Amino acid sequence: MLAMDECFEDLITSYLAQKVGISNNFITQELAANLADNLLQLNANQLLLSAGIGNALKYHHNDLIRNDRIYWLDKSHNDPYENEFFVQIEAFIAYLNRSCFTGINSYEFHYSLYEIGAFYGKHLDQFQNKSCRQFSLISYLNPHWTPADGGELLIHQEPHNQIIAPTHGKTVFFKSNEIPHEVLLTNTRRMSITGWLKRE
Ligand code: OGA
Ligand code: MN
Numbered sequence: 001m002l003a004m005d006e007c008f009e010d011l012i013t014s015y016l017a018q019k020v021g022i023s024n025n026f027i028t029q030e031l032a033a034n035l036a037d038n039l040l041q042l043n044a045n046q047l048l049l050s051a052g053i054g055n056a057l058k059y060h061h062n063d064l065i066r067n068d069r070i071y072w073l074d075k076s077h078n079d080p081y082e083n084e085f086f087v088q089i090e091a092f093i094a095y096l097n098r099s100c101f102t103g104i105n106s107y108e109f110h111y112s113l114y115e116i117g118a119f120y121g122k123h124l125d126q127f128q129n130k131s132c133r134q135f136s137l138i139s140y141l142n143p144h145w146t147p148a149d150g151g152e153l154l155i156h157q158e159p160h161n162q163i164i165a166p167t168h169g170k171t172v173f174f175k176s177n178e179i180p181h182e183v184l185l186t187n188t189r190r191m192s193i194t195g196w197l198k199r200e
Contacts, residue, residue: 005095007023007025007026008023008026008091008092008095008096010022010023010024010025010026011023011026011092011171011173012096012099012100015173015174018162019155019157019174019175019178019179020155020162020164020172020173020174020179021171021172021173021174022164022170022171022172022173023170023171023173024167024169024170024171025169026088026092026139026171027085027088027139027169027171028169029168029169031081031084031085031169032139032140032141032143032168032169033141033143033168034080034081035081035082035085035111035139035141035193036141036142036143036168036191038079038081038082038111039071039111039113039141039191040191042071042111043069043113047071048069048070048071048111048113049069049070049071050067050069051066051067051068051069051070051112065120065121065123066119066120066121066123067114067115067118067119067120068112068113068114068118068120068183069112069113069115070110070111070112070113070194071110071111072108072109072110072111073085073086073109073110073111073193073195085109085139085193086109089107089109089137089195089197092137093107093197096135096197102134102135102197102199103199104134104135104197104198104199105198105199105200106132106198106199106200107195107196107197107198108195108196108198109137109193109194109195109196110193110194110195111191111192111193112191112192112193112194113189113190113191114151114183114186114189114190114191115186115189116186116187116188116189117185117186118183118185118186118190119151119182119183119184119185119186120182120183121182122154122156122180122181122182123180123181123182124176124177124178124179124180125176125177125179125196126176126177131177132198132199132200133176133177133196133197133198134175134176134177134196134197134198134199135173135174135175135176135196135197136172136173136174136175136176136179136194136195136196137171137172137173137194137195137196137197138153138171138172138173138192138193138194138195139169139170139171139192139193140166140167140168140169140170140171140191140192141168141169141191141192141193142166142167142168142190142191142192143168144168145165145166145167145168145188147165148187149186149187149188149190150184150185150186150187150188151166151183151184151185151186151187151188151190152164152165152166152183152184153166153172153181153182153183153184154181154182154183154184155174155179155180155181156179156180156181156182157179163184166190166192176196
């Protein structure tokens with residue numbers, strides 16, 4: 001348990017210091033590789049859907065803002081790697097609720113694939129008409145990422161923006177209603193799992 005809490009500490013400590021938590025061991029490199037394989041398989045089977053902007057009330061596709069494609073993780077898939085990811089998320093939620101009284105009681109995550117030339121313009125993750133998304137958490141699944149690939153996460157912040165490389169197995173964590181961010185244009189296929197810890 002100690003090792004597990006230590007990787008949560010990375011995420012929390014950097015979150016408290018920089019408002020954006022970063023950990024390179026929230027998930028293992030192996031789990032990241034297995035989830036990347038899942039995503040490529042889903043893509044090969046044409047199961048990825050264009051991502052919408054906003055929730056059901058004002059759902060629309062808008063390629064000017066966002067052109068990744070997604071697939072929701074779900075326990076009903078009985079996929080060992082999705083379940084391993086959920087185990088880690090649930091342990092992190094328990095840790096957060098215990099140590100920071102965050103009152104998180106649900107979550108949702110999807111795979112996300114950005115093809116060459118895709119991006120996601122500046123936005124906040126909380127819907128305008130709903131405030132249940134408390135924290136955003138993204139794990140990157142890009143085994144061969146190099147700076148020439150682009151697709152960095154740009155965090156808009158004073159006095160200096162942060163640019164975060166989407167390297168394999170890295171996890172970032174931030175408050176959904178506070179941090180404007182964008183995904184810069186990617187020069188190669190870019191993969192991640194993105195989701196939210198919610199209070200409903
Ligand atoms: C999102 C998002 C950031 C990233 O899906 O809302 O901002 O780095 N993703 O993938
Ligand atoms: Mn976002």
